Amino acid sequence: MTTIEAITGPTRPVPDEIARRIVLPEGHRDETALFAAYKWLRENNPLAQVHVEGYDPLWLVTKHADILEIERQPELFCNGGGSDPGTHNPILTNQAGDAFTKSLTGGSLRILDALPYLDPPEHTAVKDVASDWFRPANLKRWEDRIRALATEAIARRLRPGGNELDLVKDFAIFYPLHVVMTLFGVPEEDEPRMMALTQEFFGTADPDEVRADVEPLSPEAAAKQWAAAIADFFAYFDVLVEDRRANPREDLASIIANARQADGEYWPKQFAYSWFVTIATAGHDTTTSTLAGTLEALAHHPDQLAAVQQDLTLIGDLINEGLRWCSPVKHFMRQATEDYELRGRHIKAGDRLMLLYQSGNRDTDVFDAPDEFRITRKPNRHMAFGYGPHMCTGQHLAKQELRIMFEELLPRIRSIEITGERKVTQTNFVGGLKSLPVRLELA
Template sequence: MTLTSTPTSTVEVPQEIARRIVLPEGHREDEPLFEAYRWMRENAPLAQVAVEGYDPVWLLVKHADIMEVERQPQIFTSGGGDEPGSHNPILQNQAGDAFTQSLTGGSLRILETLTYLDPPEHTMVKDIAAEWFRPASLKKWEDQIRDLARESIAHQLHVGPNDLDAVKDFCLTYPLHVIMTLFGVPAEDEPRMMALTQEFFGTADPDTQRVDVEPLTPEGAAQQWSATIQDFYAYFDALVEARRKEPQDDLATIIARAKSPETGEYFPKEVAYGWFIAIATAGHDTTSSTMASILEALALHPEQLALVQRRPELIPDLVNEGLRWASPVKQFTRKALEDYEMRGQTIKAGDRMMLLYQSANRDPDVFDAPDEFHLDRRPNRHIAFGYGPHMCIGQHLAKQELRIMLEELLPRIAALEVTGERKVVQTNFVGGLRKLPMRLELR
C-alpha cells in the first residue's frame, strides 16, 4: 500500500516507510528505521506524507535541507508564538495537540523554553544563560566534573569483570549527577529528576508510563507530557523562590534571578521553569544516550578501542563520532510561514516539516561510509546538536562531560563486550538505548 502526497509533492512514499519514521513505535528497532531513512534519501529526499492520526508533514532527510531550514527561522517557525493555532515544534498526533490546546486555551506552546521560541524572543531568553554555557566559562568546572567522573567509576564499577546494564547501571547516573551538581539541585533529589526525565521523554514508551495516565490512548502521550511538566513546575517553583531569596554560585541562581531587558523585572517564573526543565531533561538524557552508544560501538569494534587507548588525543574525535552515531535528538518540526521552493517542490505556507537529524547524520553526501563507526572521522560535520539559532546551547558542556569521562574510563578498560540483547526507547523525539547488557573489565 502506498500513500500519495498532497499535490505539491511528486513522490509516492510507501505507507510502511512513512509510519516507520513518523510513529514512535517505528523507532523500536534501529535497523529498520535506518533502512527507512536510506530509502527516503535515495528515492524521496523531500516528500510530504500523511499518517493516520497525524497532520501531513514533510520529511526532511538530507543534511543540506535541514541546514537550509534551520538557518532561516524567519521563514520556518519553531513555535510561532503563544496564540491559538501556534505550531508545536515537537511532533505529536492530532489527539495530543488537541489535548494540549484544551489546557492552554488553544495554544500549542505548553512550555516557555527555547524550543518553542523564535527570534527575537528566542535570543532574549537564550541570553539568560548563554555566557554560562560558553566554552571559556565551562573551563572553571573542569576539575569538578573530573572528580565526579572518577567518583562515578569508583562507585559503580570495580577492578575485574563487571556484568551490568551499561545504561541503567552506569551511563544514566554520571551526566545527571554532573548537571544537577552544577545546576544546584541536591543529590538526594536526583532520583526524582531521573524518574521525571524518563517520563518526559518516554511518553510513547510502555516501559515509562505514569500510573495516573491512561496508556495506549490517542491523547495518552500528551497527557503524560503535561502531567510530568506540572510535576517539574511544582519542584522548581520552590527552587526559584529559594534562589531569589538567597543566591548561590550555581546555574539555578543565574536563571531564577534573570531580569527582562524590556521591563527590568524578573522574568516570569514560567521562563525559569522552562530553562530548568530543559536542563533537567535534555541536559543529561542525551549525554547518557551518547555515552551508551560509544561504549557499545567500542565493544563491537575492539580495534577502535585499542586505537583510542593508544592515542587518547583522539577522544574528542570519538565524542563527535559518538554524537553522530547516536543522534539522540531524532527530530524537531518547523512550520513554513510562506511558500518556499526546495528540490523543485513547493512547501506551502502553513505546511509542517519533520527535520530528521538521525538521517542527516548518515547522509552519504556529507559522510564517507556513513553507516560505519570511525572514531577518528574527520571532518565530522554532524548536526546532532541541530544548526542555526536553535543549535543546542548545552553542546559544549555535553562534549566536556563525555570527553572527561572517557579520559578517565578508557585507560582502565581491559576488555569490553556486549553480552545480551539491546533495547531502545520507543520514541520519535529524544531517546536512545534503554538497555545494554555488557561485561566491562577494569584494570
C-alpha cells in the same frame, strides 16, 4: 525563494510502512528498520510529504543540506508559530495530543516557555539569560568538579576486574544527571526524583515509562504524560526559584532564577521553570544516550578502542563520531511562514516539516560510508546538536562531560563484551539505548 538542488527524474511514492516507521514512535524500536527507512527516502524521495493517520500532513526532511537550509532561516521556518506564538508545536504530536494540550492552555500549543517553543526575537532574549554560562571559557572553571564526579561515578558503579551490568541502567544514566544537577544546585537526594521525571518526560510513547495516572492506550496518552511530567517539574522548581531569589548561590539555578528582563523585572516564573526543565531533561538524557551508544560502538570495534587508549588526543574525534552515530535528538518540527521552493518541491505557508537529524547524519552526500563507525572521520559535519540559531545551548557542556568521562574510563578498560539484547527507548523525539547488558573488564 531558494532552490537547493532540484530533484532529477521522478520520485517514488512513499510506502505507508516507510512513513509510519518514521512518524510513529513505535517505528523507532527497530533501529535497523528505521535507518533502512531513512535510506530509502534519501535515495527515492528525500523531501516527501506524507499523511499518517492521526497526524497532520508533514514533510519528511531527510537530507543534510535541506536540514541546514531550513535551520539557518528561522524567519521562514518557525518553531512556535512565528508572529502567532503557540500555534505550532515544535515536537511532533498526534492530533489528539495537540487537542489535549490546547485544552490545558486555552488553545495554545506552547506548553513550555522553553527555547524549542520560541521564535526570535523572544528566543534570542530568553537564550541570553544563560548562554554566557554555557560558553567554553566559563565551563573551564568546572573542569575539576566534573572530573571528580566522573571518577566518583566509576568508583561507585564499577570495580576492578569483571563487571556484569546493564551499561545504561547501572552506569551511563547516572553520571550526566549527577553532573547537571550538581552544576544546577539540586541536592543529590533529589536526583532520583529528577531521574524518574526525565524518563517520563522523554518516554511518553514508551510502554515501559507510562505513568500510573495515564491511560496508556488512549490517543492522547503521550500528551497527557508530557503535561503531567511538566506539572511535577514545575512544582519542584517553584520551590527552587523562590529559594534562589531569596538566597542566591554560585550555581546555574541562581543565574536563571534571578535573570531580569529589559525593564528590570524578573522573567515570569514559567520561563525559569522551562529553562530548568530543559536542562534537567535534555541536559542529561542526550549525553547518557551518546555515552552508552559510543561505548557500545567501541565494544563492536576493539581496534578503535585500542587506538584511543594509546592516544587520548583522539577522544575529541571519538565524541564527534559518537554524536553522529547516536544522534539522540531525532527530530524537531518547523513550520513554513511563507511559500518556499526546496529541492524542486513547492512548500506552502503553514506546511509542517519534520527535520530528521538521524537521517542527515547518515547522508552519503556528506559522510563516506555513513553506516560505519569511524573515529578517524574528518571532517565530521554532524548535526547532532542541530544548526543555526536553534543549535543546542548546552553542546559544550555535553562534550566536556563526555571528554572527561572518556579520559577517566577508557584507559582502564581491558574489554567490553555485549552479553544480551540491546533495547532502545520507543520515541520519535529524544532517546537512544535504554538497556544493554555487558561484561566490562577494568584494570
